[in-house]
Amino acid sequence: MQANKMKVLFLTLVLGLVCSSQEIPAEPHHSQISGEWRTHYIASSNTDKTGENGPFNVYLRSIKFNDKGDSLVFHFFVKNNGECTESSVSGRRIANNVYVAEYAGANQFHFILVSDDGLIVNTENVDDEGNRTRLIGLLGKEDEVDDHDLERFLEEVRKLGIPEENIVDFTKGDGCQAQ
Structure with missing residues (x-):
């Protein structure tokens, strides 16, 4: 009986160490x-959203959180018919690393931090007609894209089942000068 208690105690300890x-x-x-x-x-998942003149064909400039980290503002440009329009969208935290914002419908998103210079944002958009679109973006602090960050982004794209031909490349420049 004592040996069984010791085995159970030992297994509990091992399981605790494995889980931790x-x-x-x-x-x-x-x-x-x-x-x-x-x-x-x-x-x-819907290229109309990210294609030329699409609402998510956005040229991000910054993400600013408040001091508590429970609200944020995206500052970006949207290029429509060749003209850049400056815009911003506010969001709020609703759960651990889950945020919501109203832009071209309702959006729920979370951040996947890749590196000091790269960030992946996973978003689900439900537009005013009730259509769901999955979006994933790779953001960078530098003009150059780190190979590791790009590979991680491609892994996330595959996990969501989005075809790679649905990826829009923004690294060639946007013509929207920071103001």
């Missing part, structure tokens, strides 16, 4: 995200 050693994705701290960013790539 599993990597749990941590929510990126808002201070790691807040700052200047540029759009590098956006993939979408």
Whole structure:
């Protein structure tokens, strides 16, 4: 009987150690995200949303969080018929690393921090007609795209089942000068 209790205790200890050693994705701290960013790539399940004149054909400039990290503002340009229009969208935190914002419908998104210079944003948009679109974007602080960040982005695109031909490349320049 004593030996069985010892085995159970030992197995409990081993299980506890195994569970504690599993990597749990941590929510990126808002201070790691807040700052200047540029759009590098956006993939979408609906290319009308990210194509020329689409609402998510956006040239991001910055993401700014408030001090508590429970609200944020995206500052960006949208190019429509060759003309750049400056815009911003506010969002709020509703759960651990889950945010919502109203832009071209209702959006729920979360951040996947890749590196000091790269950020992936996973978004679900439900437009005014009730159509759901999955979007994933790779943002960068520099003009150059890190190969590791790009590979991680492509992994996320594949996980969502978005065809790679639905990826829009924003790295060639946007013609919308920062103001």
